[in-house]
Amino acid sequence: MRTIPVKLLIILCSVFLLNGCWDTKDINHRSLPIVMGVAxxxxxxxxxxxxxxxxxDTMQVRIVSETGETVSKAVDKLSADMESRIDLLHVKVIVIEKELAKEGGKDLISGFMRAREVSPKALVVVSDEEIESFFSNLNNTTDPQGTTLFDFFDKDAGWSPQIALTRVWEVYRSIHSFTRDVALPIIKSGDSTVIDHLGSAVIKNGRMVERIDEEETLLINAFHEESTHGKVEVMEEATVLIVGNTMDHKSRYIDQVPYLNSQLHLKVVLLETRGNPTDKEIRTSLETQLTNRFNEMFTKLQESKADVLGLGQYFREIPREELKKWRSEHYPKLKMEFEVHVVIRNEGQLKLGGD
Amino acid sequence: MDKSLHVVLMYLLVHLGLIFFLYPNDIISSSDEGQWLPIAIGLLFHFVLVWIYMKGLSFFPKQNIIHIYSEMGRGFAIFFLLPVFMYLMLVNIIGVRAYSEIITIIFLSNTPSWAIIILFLSISGYLAAKGVEVIFRTGILLALIFIPIIFFVSIASFQNVDWHYLFPLIDDDFHFMTTPSYMKSFSAFIGGFLFLGFTAPHLTYDRKKVLIAAALLIPFFVLAVYIPVLTFGQGTASRFMFPYIMTVDSTYINWLMFDRVTMFFILCLVTFIMLHLSLLLWMAYQIMNHWFPHQPFYSVLPFTIVIFITSIMIIDWKTVERLLWWNSFLQFYVLLTIPLSIYFIGRRRKGRT
Structure with missing residues (x-):
């Protein structure tokens, strides 16, 4: 009998301990931003x-802004001014103004990783226009849900293979990695569509050093074996739809010079033709088009010493001390051989040369 | 009574709780490349010590280490059991403090640490006061509910792996052997098996099954280090406090309705840690009970109060790290002397009869 009061006491105590209501703020007293712009x-x-x-009845989208020495300071100021507390837990997209990206966002990204408030899975995007006008345009055209920007990059919604997808943790990794840089998508608010995609920014050590266009971003995605499914390629002879892609790499390191042979295997289906090209003509045309495009991009990247393709990864046998100098010494010397092999999987409902 | 399943599951849970938080960082910061070598050496220690310990215990069926030492004489018992008792209390204090801080770092950033410590201590103290059967039965329950989640998260964390980071495979010097962080990593390798010597006569187990459980843990020891390294690369992974947690945090599972799987993962591990703490408290009670026989409640309550006060006095993470470092010496002493002494006492006694 003596134990019953004790048990009751324990149960009562655990009610206070286990409910998890410590300094809690109910969901209606929280603001959960989904897009964050930093300039x-x-x-x-x-x-x-x-x-x-x-x-x-309706969902409204609010845009709030504030300045501060650090991001947390600005958010803190905003929180103080607003009637609810700001919780960055659900930020899905972080838009960085181009000027800031050029100056370098190293501390910004490290801060996100340290405080853990922003998820490391949030996407990082570069805005080509001023953050102020980007957000006001976004608000004018946006849908009532406020998820336009998130949907634009969502693989299940509006994403297409020529858009780079890079998350906070990947940017952080590139800052401290010897052999890897990242590409961030560049966007601005569009005229007829909400967002206008302009290509990608090449980020080296947290700083934007080069710009590549959409078609080149596609090659980077293909290189990383992201699915390029659904991309339409237009050539003089025909227009094809990419339905599959794989990569093969062979690396050699001879006399301090790295060699890499990369082969892109593409599966395409035929959409439109111009005139009467043969199967072979279409394939060669696509192969040359992509190879030239790649080589052009690669020269550009090599000049900026930014290893967006992560080529250093294929030379991990280089000792660690040497690998530290990968970007500055070895990467510019790299001899790259890029080959494209195209398979036309089918020609659609019509026979080739049938019309 | 043969309770191999209980013991095996407990063995798994205790080690899983130890593996995923501090251990990956310790290994990653101890060696720049070829992390498999420090892991392999640690595992070798683990297996050899567990084998010697269990072999030694098998000479004394139905006796736990307290009985064995006290048969050798009072001085003998004090000489061996007092360090064990100190070790258990110290591990408890550090454990409670470290894990409460980890929880505040990882997710409960507003909760004061004393509240988390009370939660830890009240649950594990309650379990410990109820005795060993209750602890082991709870273990079965937790294993049934949570091991599938751990398994799922471990598989999901392969998402961003880049196998090129595996190279270079060989670290030609053994400088990691002398780093403090490698010494600290041994708390995961050898910090979890002491309870095997305390369970008799309440529970008995099959030695082979425990060794199989130890073998099952090998992939977890390897993955906890290698998944962060393969995802981020050594250069970046060495910057994280909890590399594995960070890796889990960066996996993106589209079809899962929960945004952060990490939370489930951490909460599962926290329950394992509570179980471990209760086991430590119970072992400390057993030693106390041998010298001054009493009800478990009367020693578990003072223990928890002492642990609570001491861990509140540890104010920052730096102190926790320093205590972990000091504790690694005591740990080496205890976990080398106990298995070896039990083994030799057993051998001698066998030779005599």
């Missing part, structure tokens, strides 16, 4: 947040 204005971060605001 630099005379040594101050300028933060824009896009917050969906559920009303009784």
């Amino acid at each position: 630099m204005e005379d040594d101050q971060y300028n933060i824009h947040l896009q917050i969906p605001d559920p009303g009784t």
Whole structure:
């Protein structure tokens, strides 16, 4: 009998301990932004947040902005000014202004990784226009859900294979990696569509050093064996749809010179033809087109010493001390051989040369 | 009574709790390349010590190490059991403090650590006061519910692996042997098997099955280090406090309705850690009970109060790290002397009869 009060006491205590209501703020007292814009204005971060605001019947999207020495400071100021607390837990897209990207966002990214408030899975995007006008345009054209930007990059929604997808942790990794850089998509607000995709920014050690266009980004995605499924390629003879891609690499390291042979195997289906090209003509034409495009891009990348393709990964046998100098010494010397092999899987409902 | 399943599951849970938090960082910061070598050496220690310990214990059926030492004489018992008792208390204090801090770093950033410590201590203290059967039965329950989640998360964490990071495979010097972080990593390799000597006569087990459980743990020891290295590369992985947790955090599972799988993963591990703490408390009680026979409640309660006060006094993570480092010496002493002494006492006694 004596133990019953004790048990009751324990149960009561655990009610207080286990409910998890410590300093809790209910969900209606929280603001959960989904897009965060960061710009630099005379040594101050300028933060824009896009917050969906559920009303009784409709969803409204609010844009709030604030400046501060650090991101947390700006968010803290915003939190103080707003009637609810800002929780960055659900930020899905981080838009960085081009100027800041050029200056370098190393501390910014490290901060995101350290505080853990922003998920390391959030996407990083570069904005070609000023963050102020980008957000106001976004708000004018956006759908009531406020998820346009997120959907644009979602593989299950609006993503297409010529858009680079890079997350916070990947940017962080590239800052500290010897052999790897990243490409971030560049966007601006569009006229007829909400977002206009302009290609990718090449980020080296957290700093934007080069710009590549959409077609080149496609090759980077193909190189990383991201699916390029659904991309349409137009040539003089025909237009094809890519339905599959794989890569093969052979690396050699002879006399301090790295050699890499990469082969891209593409599977395509025929969409349109111009005139009467043969199967072989179409294949050669596509192969030369892609190879030339790749070589052009590669020369550009090699000049900027940014290893977006992660080619250093294929030379991990180089001792660690040497690998530290990969970008500055070995990468510019790299001899790259890029080959494309195309298979036309089918010709559609019509026979080739049948019309 | 043969309770091999209980013991095996407990063995797995205790080690899983130890593997995923501090151990990956210790190994990654101890060696720049070829991390499999330090892991292999640690595992070798693990297997050899567990084997010697169990072999030694098998000379004394139905006796735990307290009985064995006290048969040798009072001085003998104090000489061996007092360090064990100190070790158990120290591990408890550090464990409670470290894991409460880990929880605040990882997700409960607003909760004061004393609240988390009370939660840890009240649950594990309650289990410990109820006795060994309850602890082991809880172990079965936790294993049934949580091991599938651990398994799922481990597989999902392969998502961003780049196998090129595996190279270079060979680290030609053995400088990792002398780094403090490698010494600390041994708390995962050898910190979890002491309880095997305390369970008799309540529970008995098949030695072979425990060794199989130890073999099952090998992939986890390897993955906890290699998945972060393969995902981020050594250069980046060495910058993280909890590399494995970070890796789990960066996996993106589209079809899962939960955004952060990490939370499930961490909470599962936290329950394993609570179980481990209760086991440590119970072992400490057993030693106390041998010298001053009493009800478990009367020693578990003072223990938890002492642990609570001491761990509150540890104010920052730097102190926790320093304590972990100091503790690694005591740990080596205890976990080398106990298995070896039990083995030699057993051999001698066998020779005599």
